[in-house]
Amino acid sequence: MAFKILAMFNRAQAVDQQFRRIIFEANGPFPAPQSRTRLDDVDLEPCKLVEIFESQVTSRLLDIKARELKANGECFYTIGSSGHEGNAVIADVFRVTDMAFLHYRSGAFYIQRSKKSPGESPIFNMLLSLVASADDPISGGRHKVIGSKNLFIPPQTSTIASHLPKAVGAALSIHRSKDLDIDAPMPKDSVVLCSFGDASLNHATALSAFNTAALVAYQHVKLPLVFVCEDNGMGISTPTSEGWVEKNFAHKPGLNYIKADGLNVLDVYQKARHAEFIARKRKKPVFLHISCVRLLGHAGSDVESSYRSLEAIEAMEFQDPLLHTARILLEESILTSTDILRIYEDIKNQIDQVALDVIKRPKLTDPKEIQCVQTNDQSVFRAPSEVESQTRMDCFGRDYKKLSNPQHMAKLLNWGLQDILLRYSNTLVFGEDVAQKGGVYHVTDDLYKKFGTRRVFNSPLDETAILGTAIGLAHNGFLPIPEIQFLAYVHNAQDQIRGEAATLSFFSQRQYQNPMVVRIAGLAYQKGFGGHFHNDNSLAVFRDIPGLVIAVPSNGADAVRMLRCCVKEAYEKGRVCVFIEPIALYMTKDLLDEGDKKWSFPYPDLSEEDQLGSSSFFNNYEPKKKELAVVTYANGVYLSAQAQAELKKKKKYISVLDLKWIAPLNEEELIKKLSSYENILIIDECRKTGSLSEQLSLLFYQNQEKMNFKKLELITADDCLIPLGLGARATLPSKDDIFHKALEMLSSKTKKNK
Numbered sequence: 001m002a003f004k005i006l007a008m009f010n011r012a013q014a015v016d017q018q019f020r021r022i023i024f025e026a027n028g029p030f031p032a033p034q035s036r037t038r039l040d041d042v043d044l045e046p047c048k049l050v051e052i053f054e055s056q057v058t059s060r061l062l063d064i065k066a067r068e069l070k071a072n073g074e075c076f077y078t079i080g081s082s083g084h085e086g087n088a089v090i091a092d093v094f095r096v097t098d099m100a101f102l103h104y105r106s107g108a109f110y111i112q113r114s115k116k117s118p119g120e121s122p123i124f125n126m127l128l129s130l131v132a133s134a135d136d137p138i139s140g141g142r143h144k145v146i147g148s149k150n151l152f153i154p155p156q157t158s159t160i161a162s163h164l165p166k167a168v169g170a171a172l173s174i175h176r177s178k179d180l181d182i183d184a185p186m187p188k189d190s191v192v193l194c195s196f197g198d199a200s201l202n203h204a205t206a207l208s209a210f211n212t213a214a215l216v217a218y219q220h221v222k223l224p225l226v227f228v229c230e231d232n233g234m235g236i237s238t239p240t241s242e243g244w245v246e247k248n249f250a251h252k253p254g255l256n257y258i259k260a261d262g263l264n265v266l267d268v269y270q271k272a273r274h275a276e277f278i279a280r281k282r283k284k285p286v287f288l289h290i291s292c293v294r295l296l297g298h299a300g301s302d303v304e305s306s307y308r309s310l311e312a313i314e315a316m317e318f319q320d321p322l323l324h325t326a327r328i329l330l331e332e333s334i335l336t337s338t339d340i341l342r343i344y345e346d347i348k349n350q351i352d353q354v355a356l357d358v359i360k361r362p363k364l365t366d367p368k369e370i371q372c373v374q375t376n377d378q379s380v381f382r383a384p385s386e387v388e389s390q391t392r393m394d395c396f397g398r399d400y401k402k403l404s405n406p407q408h409m410a411k412l413l414n415w416g417l418q419d420i421l422l423r424y425s426n427t428l429v430f431g432e433d434v435a436q437k438g439g440v441y442h443v444t445d446d447l448y449k450k451f452g453t454r455r456v457f458n459s460p461l462d463e464t465a466i467l468g469t470a471i472g473l474a475h476n477g478f479l480p481i482p483e484i485q486f487l488a489y490v491h492n493a494q495d496q497i498r499g500e501a502a503t504l505s506f507f508s509q510r511q512y513q514n515p516m517v518v519r520i521a522g523l524a525y526q527k528g529f530g531g532h533f534h535n536d537n538s539l540a541v542f543r544d545i546p547g548l549v550i551a552v553p554s555n556g557a558d559a560v561r562m563l564r565c566c567v568k569e570a571y572e573k574g575r576v577c578v579f580i581e582p583i584a585l586y587m588t589k590d591l592l593d594e595g596d597k598k599w600s601f602p603y604p605d606l607s608e609e610d611q612l613g614s615s616s617f618f619n620n621y622e623p624k625k626k627e628l629a630v631v632t633y634a635n636g637v638y639l640s641a642q643a644q645a646e647l648k649k650k651k652k653y654i655s656v657l658d659l660k661w662i663a664p665l666n667e668e669e670l671i672k673k674l675s676s677y678e679n680i681l682i683i684d685e686c687r688k689t690g691s692l693s694e695q696l697s698l699l700f701y702q703n704q705e706k707m708n709f710k711k712l713e714l715i716t717a718d719d720c721l722i723p724l725g726l727g728a729r730a731t732l733p734s735k736d737d738i739f740h741k742a743l744e745m746l747s748s749k750t751k752k753n754k
């Protein structure tokens with residue numbers, strides 16, 4: 001009994017012993033084949049079959065080693081690949097340059113692909129990753145990921161399904177890069193691979209990717225993509241309903257469904273070759289459904305016996321893919337059982353030896369080291385070529401003569417985008433309604449006519465797809481400038497920025513990057529358009545994402561200069577930038593009186609570019625007596641400038657500091673610029689909780705001595721959603737609020753001085 005209970009918990013040992021016993025006894029009993037594909041049916045060399053088997057064994061023994069290391073406190077992650085080792089065949093069938101976005105059970109795939117690239121050390125690398133060593137070549141000890149720059153495997157953490165949308169984007173990039181003659185890392189006849197589990201395919205993010213791929217194919221756009229569903233019938237403890245995957249995907253328009261027996265490497269080989277043909281030659285997406293088993297539980301810490309009977313566990317273990325491959329090798333007289341056992345033992349010894357070295361390797365503990373993934377001196381892309389002035393004139397057409405006339409922000413941004421599309425040939429502008437309609441606010445008016453629908457195109461109505469596509473495009477030579485129609489729509493898809501785009505450089509030590517500039521129309525104060533959705537006033541969703549650039553311009557001229565800066569940051573340093581366009585200011589021309597055009601600006605000269613993180617005083621105005629500085633951004637600048645003018649009539653002089661960049665916040669510069677002001681008033685149009693005002697007030701209080709201010713006040717929006725109609729501005733800071741608060745601060749000071 002005691003033995004049985006122990007055995008229930010140590011399934012790694014049970015699976016290991018079963019394999020040795022069955023092979024040693026030579027004639028089995030082996031698990032019966034579940035599909036009929038034989039060696040004669042496929043053009044696979046026997047030695048290749050042995051190589052695949054060795055990858056399967058290596059992956060399995062690394063799983064077992066991981067558990068042993070975990071028991072000794074040396075390893076931190078034990079989600080393994082056992083039962084999924086048939087995926088080694090996929091690695092063999094596809095080229096090393098076919099970018100692969102992988103499921104976390106892809107150990108055998110990684111090992112087999114390593115064999116296609118000289119100098120790879122998969123056992124060493126996998127062990128380094130398991131023990132979270134700083135020497136791990138992909139993540140430097142930041143996470144157990146399967147990934148390699150040389151092997152075209154971007155690292156993927158275990159947020160299920162989040163990698164599927166980018167696989168669609170990467171697949172789309174292949175022929176787009178050919179058509180537009182873009183310098184892309186993937187050869188022009190590549191295929192993109194994307195694997196995931198059977199439970200994962202129910203995730204909204206996965207459905208977004210399937211739908212986008214199917215739609216794109218339906219529209220006859222080339223999409224060489226193979227989705228590989230590794231179906232082990234379980235999602236942790238929850239069984240996938242029998243037949244669900246097949247019923248769901250066998251007849252989906254646009255996707256070519258192929259089913260394979262993942263326990264029979266020959267069947268996987270045959271079906272994967274067929275999938276490859278459809279994807280590479282016909283350039284159509286494929287759904288390759290591979291049945292497999294899950295051995296050793298979900299992860300090392302998962303007690304499978306709490307939700308599955310021992311009999312069921314043992315029955316599953318008997319379907320061990322290693323036994324199936326061994327049976328084929330014996331049946332086809334390629335190896336003897338002695339050969340098989342020798343391979344198994346040799347690989348085990350090799351892993352044990354390498355592990356002895358690996359556990360002594362350095363770990364990542366220094367916060368600075370953790371954060372600072374070495375900076376790239378080299379630009380991500382080659383320097384753009386200069387645009388001929390005649391080309392530019394032709395592109396701007398009749399607008400060319402109007403460039404120096406003052407305009408509102410929407411128009412200036414339209415011109416800004418034109419210059420960017422001209423200068424950077426790998427930029428793409430896409431999003432909902434950005435082409436023919438020119439966007440809801442006409443910021444992208446006519447761009448598709450000038451640059452073609454390959455560079456400026458409408459996306460499906462799906463923010464996850466938009467951002468995922470951007471990430472994938474950025475993996476293959478493009479600099480995407482996707483548009484999100486309204487700020488609140490980001491919330492549907494935030495993981496694509498938060499969990500994917502912005503984490504990639506961290507988990508790959510900047511070997512992979514997601515250069516992109518996400519334009520988002522947002523913030524409140526809109527007339528005639530209300531409700532929390534269109535008038536959303538919170539940037540909290542972005543503010544805590546490490547490394548993300550957040551630009552929030554207050555006027556058209558700055559907007560252009562800042563957009564240029566974002567594109568350059570993305571182009572040269574691979575940064576992910578979020579560019580918030582305040583909707584209420586898009587068409588705003590006047591500041592104080594109708595027709596005064598004080599909020600209209602000429603188009604900035606091409607040489608003008610904002611500096612990342614720089615703030616500036618509105619109109620460069622700073623009074624001699626530094627009594628009060630308003631610190632603000634976007635609509636807050638506009639309202640504060642109005643209040644400033646009214647105060648001036650009362651002979652009160654205040655400065656308005658436009659932060660422009662929410663992140664990175666140049667704290668040192670801010671402290672310096674505000675250090676001689678007696679009063680500081682923060683105006684934050686976002687909801688108080690989670691707003692920038694929290695960070696600013698803390699910063700100022702912590703530096704009060706250095707800054708010398710006497711009083712610090714803030715006005716923020718209420719912690720309330722915005723209603724439709726007359727109440728739309730009621731919860732937001734107003735010009736009058738700023739005026740009265742400034743007056744009060746200045747007066748109380750005056751009183752005290754008296």
Ligand SMILES: Cc1ncc(C[n+]2csc(CCOP(=O)(O)OP(=O)(O)O)c2C)c(N)n1
Binds near residue numbers: 105158197236298
């Ligand atoms: C977005 C997200 N939700 C939940 C989880 C927790 N989780 C990790 S693996 C897993 C099961 C996935 O099952 P399946 O897709 O079948 O893959 P398998 O582990 O069976 O290979 C779940 C629910 C997660 N990692 N990410």
Ligand SMILES: [Mg+2]
Binds near residue numbers: 198231235
């Ligand atoms: Mg599963």
